[in-house]
Amino acid sequence: MTSTSYFDFSPIYALATPYGKSAIAVFRTSGDGTIENIKKVFSNNKKLESVTKTGLVYGYIIDSENGEKVDEVVLSVFKEGHGYTREEAVEISTHGSLAVINKMSRVLEKAGFRKAEGGEFSFRAFRNGALSLTEAEAVLDIIESTSDKSRAIALKSREGNLDYKIKEVYEKLVDLSGFLELQVDYSEDEYDEDVSFPQDEVDDILSILGYLKSNHKVSTVLKGGINVALVGNTNAGKSTLFNTLLKANRSIVSSEKGTTRDFIKESIEIDGTLINLYDTAGLNDEASGIEKIGIDRTHDIKDKANIVLHLIPKDEVNTICSSNGLTLNDTAATVITIITKDDLDIKIADGCKKALSNENAIFYSDVTKSGFDQLLNALKDAIKTLTNTNLDGELLMVSTTTENAVEKAYNAIKTLDEHTPIEASTNAVREAIYEIGTLLGKENPTEEILDSLFSRFCVGK
Numbered sequence: 001m002t003s004t005s006y007f008d009f010s011p012i013y014a015l016a017t018p019y020g021k022s023a024i025a026v027f028r029t030s031g032d033g034t035i036e037n038i039k040k041v042f043s044n045n046k047k048l049e050s051v052t053k054t055g056l057v058y059g060y061i062i063d064s065e066n067g068e069k070v071d072e073v074v075l076s077v078f079k080e081g082h083g084y085t086r087e088e089a090v091e092i093s094t095h096g097s098l099a100v101i102n103k104m105s106r107v108l109e110k111a112g113f114r115k116a117e118g119g120e121f122s123f124r125a126f127r128n129g130a131l132s133l134t135e136a137e138a139v140l141d142i143i144e145s146t147s148d149k150s151r152a153i154a155l156k157s158r159e160g161n162l163d164y165k166i167k168e169v170y171e172k173l174v175d176l177s178g179f180l181e182l183q184v185d186y187s188e189d190e191y192d193e194d195v196s197f198p199q200d201e202v203d204d205i206l207s208i209l210g211y212l213k214s215n216h217k218v219s220t221v222l223k224g225g226i227n228v229a230l231v232g233n234t235n236a237g238k239s240t241l242f243n244t245l246l247k248a249n250r251s252i253v254s255s256e257k258g259t260t261r262d263f264i265k266e267s268i269e270i271d272g273t274l275i276n277l278y279d280t281a282g283l284n285d286e287a288s289g290i291e292k293i294g295i296d297r298t299h300d301i302k303d304k305a306n307i308v309l310h311l312i313p314k315d316e317v318n319t320i321c322s323s324n325g326l327t328l329n330d331t332a333a334t335v336i337t338i339i340t341k342d343d344l345d346i347k348i349a350d351g352c353k354k355a356l357s358n359e360n361a362i363f364y365s366d367v368t369k370s371g372f373d374q375l376l377n378a379l380k381d382a383i384k385t386l387t388n389t390n391l392d393g394e395l396l397m398v399s400t401t402t403e404n405a406v407e408k409a410y411n412a413i414k415t416l417d418e419h420t421p422i423e424a425s426t427n428a429v430r431e432a433i434y435e436i437g438t439l440l441g442k443e444n445p446t447e448e449i450l451d452s453l454f455s456r457f458c459v460g461k
């Protein structure tokens, strides 16, 4: 969406259902003069005019050029203040054929509607106070949610739980600001009254803002998925395990070194959480050329992984143990060490056994599948830890826009204590009020925020 249309009230239209053959297609229209425009192309205007707040009207869309019937339709009419955008709006349900859809677009344009841009309906809802920024983001999260868990959380946020928290902290900030302003007045009037610093109120505000911040962390993980990377030397059995985890033969399994030269990513859901599973090239050192690129990518993936499955084949474990390669360095991820090919008849040296037990290594064989449950449970535990908020309330989807504002507010308030000069305190609180206010539509959010948010919506939303 371009900012030029932000403050445009003209009537817009969009196909709200996917473009293709279906039972019903729905066109959404909204804006000043919507009903007048529809009247130019509708057969049952008496009934249309009789709608007071909201109502359904049956009739035909007529091509204004030749008087031909385009389709039999049902109009859902929303008078100003009653629909999603709060503007005058009409939703037109037509038959879902491509011929009707194509014709409808032309008819609506001739009637005076302009094609809406992505997110324009939601933007208008926001502009008219029907949707706060956080709610708009929650709507987006519902549309974009990929796993069952993220969908459920997004819906809860949409229902206003997140807004409630933000309003709560906003009110507390306003109260704190009032209190501080009063102190400024006192000092100006040279009342030498010693008013104590409102530490409890400040702590309270920091705790709500902190709560929102932790929600953001978990939201990000749930929304984008948890990155799980299979890492290990060539021939460790990474691609084999990748396939077993996917229950599909997606990846090339081969005993050739460096077969998996690039990485392969597949998404799966474990316990309702989206998992991005990465199969990578081997971590062997003597590689060059294309294989080398694959290995560089392996390091990139290792960096952005939340969980690394570090695979060591049983026939290499003694060597790796003695060279102290058991511990995977330079990764912030949770590492699960897996000794693969457990079906091989190889004796593990005593010293190595101890080291493996320190790593809580899991023994796995893809041939017999022994150790698979243990492996999966370790993975589930790691996922649970990553999605555990330690929050007593319900998890809310906190987007990056919200997080940015919350972070700024948090940093401003964090600086306050009883030694802070009163002027600095009032400024800090004012800044926090501004940041949180943008989320509630009380302050004008910057154009970048609006652009980045509403452009992510599809046309028709």
Ligand SMILES: Nc1nc2c(ncn2[C@@H]2O[C@H](COP(=O)(O)OP(=O)(O)O)[C@@H](O)[C@H]2O)c(=O)[nH]1
Binding pocket: 232, 233, 234, 235, 236, 237, 238, 239, 240, 241, 252, 253, 254, 255, 258, 259, 260, 282, 340, 341, 342, 343, 344, 364, 365, 366, 367, 368
């Ligand atoms: N005996 C045995 N061989 C395995 C096992 N898992 C994988 N392999 C074999 O090890 C070789 C390398 O496996 P692959 O998955 O391609 O390893 P990658 O290079 O780490 O991706 C292949 O020949 C596999 O069949 C296992 O559990 N037991």
Ligand SMILES: [Mg+2]
Binding pocket: 238, 239, 240, 252, 253, 254, 259, 260, 280
């Ligand atoms: Mg491979």
